Amino acid sequence: MTDSATQARQAAGMAPREVPGAASGAGTAIRTEDLRKTYKTSRGDVPAVRGIDLNVPSGELFGLLGPNGAGKSTTIGMLTTLVLPTGGRAWVGGIDVVADPVGVKRRIGVVTQNNTLDMQLTVTENLEFRSRFFGLGPREAARRAAQLIDAFGLGDRRKAMATDLSGGQARRLLIARALVHRPEVLFLDEPTAGLDPQTRVNLWDILRVLHDQGQSILLTTHYMEEAEALCDRIAVVDHGEVLASGTVDELKEGTGADTVITVRYEGAVPDGLAAGTGLEGRPGVGKVETDHDRIRVFASEADGVLGELVAAGARAGLTVRDAAQLKPSLETVFLNLTGREYRE
Amino acid sequence: MTSTTSTLTPPDGAGRTGQGEAAAGPDIAALIAEAPVPQPTLAKTFGAMMAREFRVLRRNSISTFMRAVMQPLLFVFVFTYVMPKIGGGFMFGGAGAAAAGARGASAGAVNFATILVPGLMASMLLMQGIMAVTFPLVMEFSWQRTIEDRALAPVPIHVLGVQKISAGAVQSFLGALIVFPIVLVVHAAGQAPHVHVTNWALLVLILATASLLTSALGLLLGTVMDPRKMQMVFAAILLPATMLGCVYYPWSAMHQIRWLQMLILINPMVYMSEGLRAVLTPGVGHMPMWAILTVLIGGTALFGYLGTRTFTRRVLN
Numbered sequence: 001m002t003d004s005a006t007q008a009r010q011a012a013g014m015a016p017r018e019v020p021g022a023a024s025g026a027g028t029a030i031r032t033e034d035l036r037k038t039y040k041t042s043r044g045d046v047p048a049v050r051g052i053d054l055n056v057p058s059g060e061l062f063g064l065l066g067p068n069g070a071g072k073s074t075t076i077g078m079l080t081t082l083v084l085p086t087g088g089r090a091w092v093g094g095i096d097v098v099a100d101p102v103g104v105k106r107r108i109g110v111v112t113q114n115n116t117l118d119m120q121l122t123v124t125e126n127l128e129f130r131s132r133f134f135g136l137g138p139r140e141a142a143r144r145a146a147q148l149i150d151a152f153g154l155g156d157r158r159k160a161m162a163t164d165l166s167g168g169q170a171r172r173l174l175i176a177r178a179l180v181h182r183p184e185v186l187f188l189d190e191p192t193a194g195l196d197p198q199t200r201v202n203l204w205d206i207l208r209v210l211h212d213q214g215q216s217i218l219l220t221t222h223y224m225e226e227a228e229a230l231c232d233r234i235a236v237v238d239h240g241e242v243l244a245s246g247t248v249d250e251l252k253e254g255t256g257a258d259t260v261i262t263v264r265y266e267g268a269v270p271d272g273l274a275a276g277t278g279l280e281g282r283p284g285v286g287k288v289e290t291d292h293d294r295i296r297v298f299a300s301e302a303d304g305v306l307g308e309l310v311a312a313g314a315r316a317g318l319t320v321r322d323a324a325q326l327k328p329s330l331e332t333v334f335l336n337l338t339g340r341e342y343r344e
Numbered sequence: 345m346t347s348t349t350s351t352l353t354p355p356d357g358a359g360r361t362g363q364g365e366a367a368a369g370p371d372i373a374a375l376i377a378e379a380p381v382p383q384p385t386l387a388k389t390f391g392a393m394m395a396r397e398f399r400v401l402r403r404n405s406i407s408t409f410m411r412a413v414m415q416p417l418l419f420v421f422v423f424t425y426v427m428p429k430i431g432g433g434f435m436f437g438g439a440g441a442a443a444a445g446a447r448g449a450s451a452g453a454v455n456f457a458t459i460l461v462p463g464l465m466a467s468m469l470l471m472q473g474i475m476a477v478t479f480p481l482v483m484e485f486s487w488q489r490t491i492e493d494r495a496l497a498p499v500p501i502h503v504l505g506v507q508k509i510s511a512g513a514v515q516s517f518l519g520a521l522i523v524f525p526i527v528l529v530v531h532a533a534g535q536a537p538h539v540h541v542t543n544w545a546l547l548v549l550i551l552a553t554a555s556l557l558t559s560a561l562g563l564l565l566g567t568v569m570d571p572r573k574m575q576m577v578f579a580a581i582l583l584p585a586t587m588l589g590c591v592y593y594p595w596s597a598m599h600q601i602r603w604l605q606m607l608i609l610i611n612p613m614v615y616m617s618e619g620l621r622a623v624l625t626p627g628v629g630h631m632p633m634w635a636i637l638t639v640l641i642g643g644t645a646l647f648g649y650l651g652t653r654t655f656t657r658r659v660l661n
Contacts, residue, residue: 039661077661080496081660082492082495082496082659082660082661083660083661084660084661101500102498102499102500105496105497105498105499106382106384106498108496110492110496112489112492114487114488114489114490114492115488115490116488116489116490116491116492116493117490117493118396118490118493119490120400120403120404121396121399121400125396125399129392129395129396129399130493130497131382132388132389132391132392132395132396133384133389133392133393133494133497133498134382134384134389134497134498135382135383135384135385135388135389135498136380136382138395140380144379144380147374147375147378148375150371151371151372151374151375152372179375179376179379180379180382181379181380181382181384182376182379182380182381182382206372209372209373210372210376212373213373213376213377214376215376
């Protein structure tokens with residue numbers, strides 16, 4: 001599977017990259033096999049990633065979606081060589097991340113979750129020195145920095161110290177910096193966490209343009225709507241495992257339910273109440289789950305379900321505290337996979 | 345600036361919002377298409393990292409200079425100007441100097457400035473080595489982990505450690521040189537130090553190995569110390585190393601306190617001070633050169649090995 005496309009691209013030098021549509025038979029950007037990481041702490045072993053298998057073709061924008069602490073950052077850390085796996089294997093651009101970390105680092109651009117800009121340097125210098133770390137001469141590096149600054153709308157901040165940038169500017173500079181050497185794969189760890197909505201949409205636009213140019217991208221996010229808006233394919237991750245992966249549509253279909261109706265009562269739901277509604281087994285209704293003070297129904301035919309749950313509660317002397325009907329979305333996918341609400 | 349695409353336009357539906365702030369569009373598309381093909385080598389990356397250190401040093405030149413100058417300036421001022429003036433100047437004469445093997449016309453008494461020059465240089469080497477390596481490292485490992493910026497450069501992590509030692513050593517070396525002009529200029533009449541370089545190559549060798557040793561120690565401290573306990577570095581390391589490092593007295597003169605003379609042999613500072621004493625002020629007795637060079641070179645290798653190892657472990661989780 002070692003990518004002939006990668007070699008061809010290197011051989012072609014400056015030739016523009018093929019667009020994803022034309023990428024039939026293209027190489028694999030990222031592949032992992034049973035990738036694992038267990039941290040050893042004073043309180044014992046803490047498994048952060050418990051066997052993840054990924055296969056991301058070149059040119060794809062792939063998302064790892066999951067709540068905080070799901071193991072996304074650890075996974076990205078292993079793929080970018082800064083975290084050593086404790087099991088399994090991983091390849092980026094066909095190169096083993098453990099056997100040849102330098103080879104991997106030459107081929108990747110990384111936007112870290114933290115602001116890891118060089119705080120002792122200006123905006124321009126951050127880009128220049130990163131270019132020089134990747135082997136460009138000083139003059140070439142200055143040219144590349146100027147080009148990146150213009151493209152990322154940082155023209156009026158070129159001489160500002162990295163410490164003086166706003167959150168959005170810093171994030172744009174981090175992305176620009178990750179692109180100095182035309183990486184084969186771009187990694188972004190929570191690229192829009194903590195940004196205001198407008199800045200977030202601007203960053204989405206940047207990522208879309210990069211993706212349209214055939215840039216392979218892996219991003220992690222805990223925002224459902226971000227994954228839904230940007231990604232070709234998504235892996236839903238929780239507790240260090242991939243719960244499901246596919247396109248958004250595939251994920252929605254895969255859950256076998258379209259709408260989630262949740263009713264929360266004043267007190268704990270007694271045994272048998274859910275069964276007593278007769279919803280289970282009704283055509284168009286998938287699962288019926290009881291979770292302490294609430295009942296959750298996954299249904300493709302949602303009509304009448306809510307009324308049934310309220311009536312069943314009333315028969316058992318339970319008042320309804322609140323009720324919600326979630327349209328099919330990644331959130332309902334997550335609910336269905338884990339049996340609990342998404343915690344951001 | 346650089347004119348960009350004419351041929352490459354992003355496909356329709358790129359979803360631009362037309363925000364002036366982030367100009368997503370043809371410019372960004374061109375970044376991919378027109379990117380230079382990087383050919384990093386170990387030497388280029390290492391050189392670029394050193395260039396980055398010097399850029400930062402130049403930017404902070406005033407504070408760097410102050411840091412390097414104030415300590416030796418005040419020391420020299422107090423000990424070779426103020427003290428002699430108020431009658432408190434002390435001499436290493438008679439027994440000490442004689443026991444140290446000083447002879448000839450100058451053997452009668454060695455003024456304190458002469459003792460202080462090599463000692464102060466050694467003290468500067470240690471101070472600068474720690475300041476240049478340990479303190480920035482603590483910042484880089486703090487919660488934002490800006491170290492990841494350099495860790496993603498296309499070189500093995502231990503090379504990054506070696507680069508930090510090298511950059512620190514340059515600062516340490518320059519810091520020691522600053523002592524020279526100060527001692528030559530600042531002193532009371534008749535208190536000029538008797539400095540006479542017998543072997544320039546040996547002087548450079550000792551300064552270079554001592555600089556590498558202190559910055560390797562700086563790397564080790566910066567990676568093993570808990571950042572919240574950094575004050576400990578001053579109290580538990582810098583202070584005893586300096587006070588018991590033959591900065592203010594030659595090692596040979598310690599024979600009067602035999603147990604202490606033996607005890608301080610574990611202090612690498614002793615060998616730095618004595619090494620410089622050997623090449624700068626041959627009129628004062630010093631320990632044998634083989635012992636000095638063995639410890640300086642061996643210590644550099646040991647601290648360098650341990651420092652890059654703990655550094656790599658800290659960077660890679």
